[in-house]
Amino acid sequence: AQKVTQAQTEISVVEKEDVTLDCVYETRDTTYYLFWYKQPPSGELVFLIRRNSFDEQNEISGRYSWNFQKSTSSFNFTITASQVVDSAVYFCALSEAGRSQGNLIFGKGTKLSVKP
Amino acid sequence: GAVVSQHPSRVICKSGTSVKIECRSLDFQATTMFWYRQFPKQSLMLMATSNEGSKATYEQGVEKDKFLINHASLTLSTLTVTSAHPEDSSFYICSARDSRGTGELFFGEGSRLTVL
Numbered sequence: 001a002q003k004v005t006q007a008q009t010e011i012s013v014v015e016k017e018d019v020t021l022d023c024v025y026e027t028r029d030t031t032y033y034l035f036w037y038k039q040p041p042s043g044e045l046v047f048l049i050r051r052n053s054f055d056e057q058n059e060i061s062g063r064y065s066w067n068f069q070k071s072t073s074s075f076n077f078t079i080t081a082s083q084v085v086d087s088a089v090y091f092c093a094l095s096e097a098g099r100s101q102g103n104l105i106f107g108k109g110t111k112l113s114v115k116p
Numbered sequence: 117g118a119v120v121s122q123h124p125s126r127v128i129c130k131s132g133t134s135v136k137i138e139c140r141s142l143d144f145q146a147t148t149m150f151w152y153r154q155f156p157k158q159s160l161m162l163m164a165t166s167n168e169g170s171k172a173t174y175e176q177g178v179e180k181d182k183f184l185i186n187h188a189s190l191t192l193s194t195l196t197v198t199s200a201h202p203e204d205s206s207f208y209i210c211s212a213r214d215s216r217g218t219g220e221l222f223f224g225e226g227s228r229l230t231v232l
Binding site for chain 2: 045104
């Protein structure tokens with residue numbers, strides 16, 4: 001069965017600190033996708049990244065970076081020099097490839113609070 | 117970029133009434149759309165997969181007679197909460213999969229339902 005675990009329920013940091021949000025997944029599929037979404041207090045889901053299972057290269061986008069390691073089934077997300085606007089709930093999600101793609105299994109989310 | 121629009125964004129209704137939520141893909145066709153439900157401070161749970169021109173596929177535990185899904189066109193899926201009760205109060209989010217190419221997934225802004 002597919003499962004996504006975000007062990008950190010809440011994290012609080014001070015502005016400019018770096019913070020890493022953990023995500024561990026379980027799947028029997030060899031082809032799958034991993035996602036990170038940001039959900040600010042307004043509720044909408046903001047897409048951050050999609051990574052397929054064959055691409056283990058780490059990715060950096062501005063202050064955001066992602067570390068995908070199939071050996072440990074982890075897809076961790078790091079925010080460098082955090083800002084107050086980064087405060088939100090962050091969800092890691094997993095989906096199968098092919099026809100089932102889009103049926104996302106979400107983790108429980110990590111609430112990040114960045115204090116000035 | 118592609119946009120998925122949900123309407124209404126907020127709705128308050130009396131217990132026993134029915135509420136319809138629309139999910140539209142604005143600049144792409146979506147043969148498949150997904151409906152998620154999110155209780156306060158919890159994760160998103162898939163309710164059903166909406167397929168254009170055919171019956172929706174419901175997840176285990178979701179009452180199909182209570183949550184009616186219609187996907188009558190390639191750009192519109194509707195979720196009707198019938199005979200709503202206070203326990204149906206929740207945040208409902210749809211996603212639409214682009215039928216072209218990579219089948220990229222886009223989320224709507226969400227609809228917050230409050231049943232009094």
